[in-house]
Amino acid sequence: MNARSRWLLISVSLGIMLNPLNSSMIAVAVARLQQAYQLDYASVSWIIFSFYIASAIAQPVMGKASDLFGRRRIFLTGLVVAFAASMLAPLSPSFGWLIGFRVVQSAGTSMMVAVGMAIVRIHITEKQGAALSVMSIFLSGAAAVGPFIGGMLIHWQDWQAIFLVNLPFVAVSFVLAWKMIPKEAPQSPVVQGMSIRKWSDFMDLPGILLFTAGLVILLTGLLSVSSSGQLSAVHVMLGAVGLVLLWMFVKHELKAASPFIPLRTFAKYPSMTWVNVQFMLVNVLFYAVFFGLPSYLQTVREISGFHTGILMLSLGLCSLAASPAAGRWIERSGPRPALTVSALLMTFGSVWLVMLTPDSPVISVCAALAAFGISNGLNSVGMQAALFQSSPKAIIGVASGLFNTSRYLGTIFSSLLINIVMGSQFSAGGLRRLGIILAVIALSLVFMSRRSRGAEQSAEA
Template sequence: MSIRNRWLMISVGLGILLNPLNSSMVSVAIPRLQHVFQLDYTVVSWIIFSFYIASAIAQPIMGKASDLFGRRRIFLSGLVVSFVASLLAPLSLNFGWLIVFRIVQSIGTSMMVAVGMAIVRIHIREKQATALSVLSIFLSGAAAIGPFIGGVIIHWWGWPAIFLVNIPFVVTSFLLAWRHIPNDVPSMTSVARNMSFRRWSDWIDAPGVLLFTVGLVALLVGLLSAKSSGQISFSNVIVGLIGFVGLAAFVRHELKAKAPFFPLRTFAKYPAMTWVNVEFMVVNLLFYSLFFGLPSYLQIVRHVSEFHTGMLMLSLGLCSLVASPMAGRWIDKSGPRPALLMSGVLMTFGSVWIVIMSLDQTSPVISVCVALAAFGISNGLNSVAMQAALFQSSPKEIIGVASGIFNTSRYLGTILSSLLISSVMGDNFSFEGFRVLGIILTLISLSLVFVNWRHKESGQLHES
């Protein structure tokens, strides 16, 4: 690979790592935010919901926008948006403003993720597979070490530092990208300028985006408000119903839309691919329930500092990074199903360990590393095996659409994990709540083991 291409890789890598880094650092910051803003976990969990909802919406839209405005322009604009959000978030007057800047940050970082891979595919012709694998390391590595970085900087400099730490990455990436990312040729900016508002709306499927956002947010507000207050009020029911109606209208609209935001018709046409996405959503529900739940448990219930929480969480990321390349070689020989079966077994073991650990309130804190290692290895297996299963189940002509749906499944699983934690824990984390969470995760992971065992025995992907 030439020196120029290496610098291009670095400039893109430093940009795309901001999305997983910021989504993972916050896992250690939640107890501190609860204390600073005097809020319960249910309310503070919107720091997670808002980021993933915005990412799920922004990434496909920005991918489309890059076709009109150019990938270089979208990438550089994303860096500017991320810079502004990172500067303003620490100045938030209240939690509401912090959520606003968190959403802006999610949009900015999503702009880079949406076009980063495409920039490498277009401009790096030699050893392209190696280049894409390096970008994957930027993404997975940032997610893996995010809790560790978050724990260290919060311990020494407070929660605003998890936003300010982005600035060196943003500035470096911008300077390198400005110099090393070539201009897009040909540019379709003139076409974009001549588009009418109605054509813009149809092009991005604005009605679909609006229905999805309103429906999902209203449903989450209704469910979380009922849990937070401890009772189901008339207003909770109304908001929840608005959410259900909005999502139902979204499904109906997407089935009829010519250029849908979320191509639901693809699910009906390819049931095997549909199951892969459902399984991927469940896998992320399991993983992120531990990822976001354990740091709060350690700090609130076991009184572990942010610094030591970050150190403990590092075992999760390291095990995941070590397992991924080993999983690749295994899957090349045996296919994805054996690895997915082993992943389910590991998550079941880790979930059972959570239950055992919460039964003994005097157990050493270091014992959480057993569950973290089990979930970390399983995540390394899943990151490769689920992608391989997607490629097996998706026709080549729709692999781009399939990849977009696949990423959305990840975000939905993450959102569901936060909803599960909020529903189980309520206002306060406790040994009992963490035990219930462990039991639920055990039941879900056992179901995955059963399904993958059936598939392994039959030697076929699931088809509905």
């Protein structure tokens, strides 16, 4: 790999790591935001929901948009958007404004993730495997150390610092990307003359609007019930409207020529569908611990954000350490054994959470975090391998997009689960109830992992 390729790789990697970094740093800031804005957890959790809903929408949309406007232009625009959002978020006059800037930040960072891999594949022609591995390290490493970085920043400054820390990374990435990403050919006359109607059909704007509105309204209804502790006619109406909109979204996607989420693919390839369902549940488990445990430690055990970040580092480091070993194991034995062990580890970690009491040594939390960290390292490689084996080569691009959608949905559901179980106030009893539910889900994954044997034998076409 020549020097120009290395600098191109660095510029792209610095950009794409901002999405996982910002999605994970917030884990240790939720309790502080509750104090700063005097809100319950259900309300503050929109800082999590908003980021993942925006990412779930922006990444596939921007992947399509890059076909119209060019990958270099989308990447550089994403850096500008992320810079503006990160700079303005600390100045938010209210929590609503903060959510708005968080959504903009998610959209900007998603623009880079959506096209970063393609830029590397197209412009780095030698040692592509090594280049993609470096990008994976940036992505997984940023997510792993995010809570630790967030804890340090909140300890030294305040929650505003978790936004401002992005600015130097964005600035360096922009300068490098401007110089290193090759300029693309001008847009074709067909693209330049595309009407608003054709652009809307190509991007599937109706599908995007139905998906967004349905999911947001449904979550609003569910969170309102969780926050108030009682079911009212308004809550029922919100839930009904959300479900109707999502039903309309499904009907629309099945008929759309260029669907936002190609649902027909799920029906055509059941083994791939099974992998996505399993991956969604894996993320429900992992992120329920990832987001729930820091808030529990800070609000119930009264551990500082700095020390909570140090404890959470055990999860990230175990995940990073397990990934290389998982790759070698899966290469020899296939994904099924690794996924089974991962599910057993998550079961152990969930049961460990049930056994924790307010008097348990804080360091004992690391046992659960290590179990979930190792399982995440196994899953990050194993689930991807299972997807490749269950998906025909002709649709691997679509399959990867659906795979990321499953990740985001699992993350959203994990935060919703925390809200439902914990209610408006974290407690030791709430953590035990959460642990029991997670243990049931993890045990179901032990049995579901057996299904991946079929995935190993299917869709070789």
